[in-house]
Amino acid sequence: MTYQVPLKDIRFVLSELAELPAVCTLPGYEDCNVELVDAILDEAAKFAEGVLAPINRNGDKGNTWKDYQVTTAEGFADAYHQFRDSGWVGLRAPQDVGGQGLPALVAMATEEMWCSANLSFSLAPLLTLGAIEAIHHHASEDLKATYLPRMASGEWTGTMNLTEPNAGSDLAQVRTKAVDNGDGTYSITGQKIFITWGEHDMADNIVHLVLARLPDAPAGVKGISLFIVPKYLVNADGTLGARNDARCVSIEHKLGIHGSPTAVMSFGDQGGAIGYLVGELNKGLGYMFTMMNHARLGVGVEGMAISERAYQHAVAYARDRVQSRELGSPNPASAAIIKHPDVRRMLMTMRAQIEAQRALAYYTATALDRAATHPHPEEKARNQALVNFLIPIVKGWNTEQANEITSLGVQVHGGMGFIEETGAAQYYRDARITAIYEGTTGIQALDLIGRKLASENGATARAVLAEVKAVAARLADAGPELQAFQAALNIAVDQASSCVDFVLAHFASNPRLPAAGSVPFLKLMGIVLGGWQMARAALAAQAKLAEDGADVDFLTAKLITARFYGEHLLPQVSGLTVAIxxxxxxxxxxxEAAF
Amino acid sequence: MTYQVPLKDIRFVLSELAELPAVCTLPGYEDCNVELVDAILDEAAKFAEGVLAPINRNGDKGNTWKDYQVTTAEGFADAYHQFRDSGWVGLRAPQDVGGQGLPALVAMATEEMWCSANLSFSLAPLLTLGAIEAIHHHASEDLKATYLPRMASGEWTGTMNLTEPNAGSDLAQVRTKAVDNGDGTYSITGQKIFITWGEHDMADNIVHLVLARLPDAPAGVKGISLFIVPKYLVNADGTLGARNDARCVSIEHKLGIHGSPTAVMSFGDQGGAIGYLVGELNKGLGYMFTMMNHARLGVGVEGMAISERAYQHAVAYARDRVQSRELGSPNPASAAIIKHPDVRRMLMTMRAQIEAQRALAYYTATALDRAATHPHPEEKARNQALVNFLIPIVKGWNTEQANEITSLGVQVHGGMGFIEETGAAQYYRDARITAIYEGTTGIQALDLIGRKLASENGATARAVLAEVKAVAARLADAGPELQAFQAALNIAVDQASSCVDFVLAHFASNPRLPAAGSVPFLKLMGIVLGGWQMARAALAAQAKLAEDGADVDFLTAKLITARFYGEHLLPQVSGLTVAIxxxxxxxxxxxEAAF
Structure with a gap:
């Protein structure tokens, strides 16, 4: 099954909703411009369609582990070498370490393509970028010089080693031990699990970022430090030295993303792995949080991207598969199933959510770029607050819906959807991890109501909802076809406001009460903010339809999709509001005993 | 992971909601009584827990195909022999063919257990029962005598051969050919796909029921005939004869139910398989419909049962897994995750729907028993209409929600849920077929609005909704704790009524319009009728709480679960109503081109 990058919609979102031209004027992004981005998108699309998508099914066959080494699926190492040599790894890595320093917004468009084409593959460069970010912000100049150029070039990949068997989301329980060797290095011992791309055969070295604890460190999260633990030590001249005592002792047998090896890593089995402290002792958790926002946003993109792939697969099948006559038609011949109303409903449900999610994710990336580089401190701060607020929503909503959307993708195929060779089931299995890793939806939702909403007394939430109201008001002038959408958005945003009030009224005194409705609240915010983006898209589409040479088909479809969103997605807010x-x-x- | 039959809830539903004592007074079921049923439930629970549940993970490793033969997963053949020897196969098969002739209601309780314990295994006897039903109603005395006793005893299993590569749900396209041999037999040639338990090593013979078409048969569904095509021919003395020309040429590689071999069957590769006509020529489709109701109800039970298994697995993990401190508690120690509000929300969402689904399915089984045997023609007809109306709802709603419920089961496990050895992922994969086979949810929904609703101008739907209203009225006297539930049910049933009106107003003139909302309509009816059963359950629980020696914990939990249903499930009806x-x-x- 082929994958075709939805370039039209990506370009529409970039230019009409995510303000790409404005992003290109931010300090540090002056080299970026719309023409350059266009060229990048074209090249990335070619790579995603031509190199990554065709090996996605191979990846599903999985990796093999033998003698602490992992052999990746056929075609993966070769694809990675091409990916690396084309310079894709460092697209948004800083220029001073050899990256291309492009805005997060532009990188997001390419990352969407990698994730749609081959979710398992895409995780290797994504993890590398996270590691680059942490090292770049917090490590010494020496460590930066040693590691970052090779990582930004893609020669070496990076990993995050947080989880331990008894410390999943609760990092206070980290027990991996670091002992000061007195020579500037530390000796690391312990076991880490769920390490994505923790071992593989695609790159010359693997740079593990490992959370560990010194023997005399304070208890809990205040005693965690961050270490670089390379697979191969690096000599002073930059060449690779001895094999470090960091081994992959097994890989997991998972529901999905089989192409991505998930390692159990053992450090120090043979005396202690050499580690290098990043930044200061006991500040590891804060350093991890540096890259958390970006990583969570990235997973939100994964959810949307795998949904897009499932959608395309389902559409192709629905056009092709002929079955049963068309309801209400005098024609007795069997019709392509895309003509059947419920198949259309499924496809529209997939499509409408994907478009809303793409718009919201890209909008968030723009805020991330502004938060990073805006020249006015106030705008910078405002955008940082916006990013903080939006990221758990994008991460949680896009990934929860990815489960539903890829399930619809299976359903469109009928019995063929259950057969693995069809491919639809792979997206369903692959998608399932996205609502779990980088913090489950429950954790995102708690972060949203607590650290994001209650901690600032709902300031950003209220500002965003006011913005939604304003856009809804603009819909009033947009002609009769958007009136129902406007009414639905207005109702939904008012319901969202009352839910914000409810959370704020109870979080301090009785946090368990709003926490009980926190996931419904996160979903509600996703639907409402998705509706906001669909409203902006509809307004932009209407404006563009009036232009000469307008892409009438694309813009008309956008309006119909917005309308569908207003009639099928926004009304769900009522029920969620009651639950909250x-x-x-x-x-x-x-x-407890009664469960 | 162990499975424990929810005997308390099953008994509560049987006695309080599904009127088991009344069913035992129906003609033909006089031998059945509550004490006998109690004993059967205890024995079935032992078998499900002790024999079937432990091999469920083995089944996931799949079957092997070699030289047209299938070797089932370790333990399956032995378990089947025990199952057969214990007389479980023929529990609801007619007594005159060696079955035990118990009510469908009683059989449903045992079938729930088989499905929860081992969904893949359960399909073998389920398909056998369907074949028994078709043969019993329509075949000649000769064929019945030859096949039924061996099938009811479980010595031989049965299959349904409907689907062909180009004829999934649309049986008008069946191309398998039957030629009259002139000796009372027919020569069958063609290929059938998706044949559940089409080949295996657990029984001495396999009795295939095959839809095929004579060369001169009318086109479309009016030219389809039904044939018995045994794997081994049966000699006049009842011993097994020659191997028939019916071969399993491969088995499918599926997303789930790996323990159940899904065969591609080839008939007549070596000249023609011998087939025996069931009933009259060209009436095969009608004969298939005979067993369709029961089969679809059975799949609805499968959805609920796999959800129950996932729920139990998730509860056990949530009690066991310690992670993060309790929100709002001064205790700094990590707590079992069952204390976390969102984990509770997930478990309650699973639990409330399962209880509602069980009640609705058992209620439907009672109607099925009455439709089959009630002495008063009017009651018989009324119950048949009720069965016809409820079955697409039970089939569609239970199975759609099984996808969501088993997904929540994965989610409760966090990262461990994605690891196959944990077992939660297997339920998620196994469940996925239930919304597809025996007619996808889209097909159930179309059946509901067309053949069930519009064809009788909504008579049964209105009668059922009036019944829901009456139960809601009784809640008014049920004390303050059920007031919110009453209000929610009243709102929901009114919305359901307006949706019924909408479907009826448009189905004849413009069927595509209600068809576009037919799956939302099916889900809406599921939620409302589930709420009806939860209301009945709550009223019964309140009444029983006033009795001496009441099981206070169980009955209190029932009331809380009903309340949760009213606050989290029933409010979803609003959004669905707008969509419809x-x-x-x-x-x-x-x-079409714009998708």
Whole structure:
């Protein structure tokens, strides 16, 4: 099954909704311009379609582990070498370490393509970028000089080693030990699990970032330090030295993303792995948070991207598969199933959410770029708050819906969807991890109501909802076809506001009550903010339709999709609102023993 | 992971909601009584927990095909022999062919257990029962005598051969050929796909029921005949004869139910398989419909049962797994995750729907028993209409929600849920077929609005909704704790009524419009009728709580679960209503080329 990059929609979102031209004027991004981005998108699309998508099914066959080494699926190493040599790894890595320093917004468009084409593959460069970010912000000049250029070039890949068997989301429980060797290095011992691309055969070295604890460190999260633990030590001249005592002792047998090896890493089995402290002792958790926002946004893109792939696969099948006559038609012949109303409903449900999610994710990337580089401190701060608020929503909503959307993708195929060779089931399995890793939806939702909403008394949430209201008001002048959409958006945003009030009223005194509705609240915000973006898209589409040479088909489809969103997605907000406002007690009431 | 049959809830539903004592008074079921059923449930629970559940993970490793033969997963053949020898196969098969002739209601309780314990395994006897039903109703005395006793005893299993590569749900396209041999037999040639348990090593013979077409048969569904095509021919003395020309040429590589071999069957590769006509020529489709209701109800039970298994697995993990401190508690120690509000919300969402689904399915089984045997023709007809109306809802709603519920089961496990050895992922994969086979949810929904609703101008739907209203009225006297639930149910049933009106108003003139909202309509009816059953359950629980020696914990939990259902599930009806009443046009508007 082929994948075709949805370049029209990506370009529409970049230019009409995510303000690419404005992003290109931010300090540090002056080399970027719309023409350059166009060229990048074309090249990236070629790579995604021509190199990464065709090996996605191979990846599903999985990797093999033998003697602490992992052999990746057929075609992966070769594809990675091409990816590296084409300079894709360092697209948004800083220029001073050999990256291309492009805006996060531009990188997001390419990252969407890698994720749609081959989710398993895309994780290797994504993890490398996260590691680059942490090292760049916090490590010594020496460590930066040693590691970053090789990582930005893609010669070496990076990993994050956080999780341990008894410390999943709760990093206070990290037990991996670091002992000061007295020579500027540390000796690391312990076991880490769920290490994505923790071992593989695609790059010359693997740079593990490892959270560990010194023997005399304070208990809990305040005693965690961050270390670089390379697979191969690096000599003073930059050549690779001895094999470090960091080994992949097994890889997991997973539901999906089989192409991506998930390693159990053992450090120090043979005396202690050599580690290099990043920044200061006991500040490791904060350093990890540096890259958390970007990583979580990245996973939100993964959810949307795998949904896009599932959508394309389903559309192709629905056009091709002939079955049963068309309902209400005098024609007795069997019709392509895309003519059947419920198949259309499924495809529209997929499509409308994907478009809303893409717009919201790209919008967030623009805020991220502004938060990083805007010259006015106030705008910088405002955008940082916006990013903080939006990221758990994008991460949580896009990935929860990816489960539903890829499930619809299976359903469109009927019985063929259950057969693995068809490919639809792979997206369903692959998607399932996205609502779990980098913090489950429950963790995103708690972050949203607590650290993001309550901590600033809802300032950003209210500002964003006011913005949605303003856009809804603009819809009033947009002609009759958007009136129902406007009404639905207005109702939904008011319901969202009452839910914000509810969370703020109770979080300090009785946090368990809003926490019981936190995931419904996150989904509600996703639907409403997705509706906001669809409203902006509809307004932009209307404006463009009036232009000479307008792409009438594309813009008309955008308007129909917005309308569908207003009639099928926004009305779900009512039910969620009841659950949030009135459903907390029944969540908490049952005796534990009675479950 | 162990499975424990939810005997308390099953008994509560049987006695309080599904009127088991009344069913035992129906003609033909006089031998059945509550004590006998109790004993059967205890024995079935032992078998499900002790024999079937432990081999469920083995089944996931799949079957092997070699030289047209299938070797089932370790433990399956032995378990089947025990199952057969214990007399479980023929529990609801007619007594005159060696079955035990128990009510469908009683059999449903055992079938739930088989499905929860081992979905793949359960399909073998389920398909056998379907074949028994078709043969019993329509075949000649000779064929019945030859096949039924061996099938009811479980010595031989049965299959349904409907689907062909180009004829999935649309049986008009069946091309398998039957030629009259002039000796009372027919020569069958053609290929059938997706044949569940089409080949295996657990029984001495396999009795295939095959849809095929005579050369001079009318086109379309009116030219389809039904044939018995045994794997081994049966001699006049009942011993097994020659191997028939019916071969399994491969088995499918599927997303789930790996323990159940899904065969591609080839008939007549070596000259023609011997087939025996069931009933009259060209009436095969009608014969298939005989067993369709039961089969679809059975798949609805599968959806609920796999959800129950996923729920139990998730509860056990949530009690066991310690992670992060309790929100809002002064205790700094990490807590079992069952204390975390969102984990509780997930478990309650699973639990509330499972209980509602069980009640609705068992209620439907009672109607099925009454439709089959009630002495008063009017009651018989009323119950048949009820069965016809409820079955697409139970099939569609239970299985769609099984996808969501088993997904929540994965989610409760966090990262461990994605690891196959944990087992949660297997339920997620296994469940996925239930919304597809025996007619996808889209097909159930079309059946519901067309053949079930419009064809009788909504008579049964209105009668059922009036019944829901009456139960809601009874909640008014049920004390303050059920007031919110009553209000929610009243709102939901009114919305359901307006959706019924909408479907009836448009189905004849413009069927595509209600068809566009048919799956939302099916889900809406599922939620409302599930709420009806939860209301009945709550009223029964309240009444029983006043009795001496009441099981206070169980009954209190039932009331809390009903309340949760009212606050989290019933409010979803609002959003679905908007989609049904106003969302049809946007489903149908997009140009096909624009997808």
């Amino acid at each position: 406002l009135h459903g907390g007690e029944s969540v908490l009431a049952l005796d | 009443l106003h969302g049809g046009e946007s489903v149908l508007a997009l140009d």
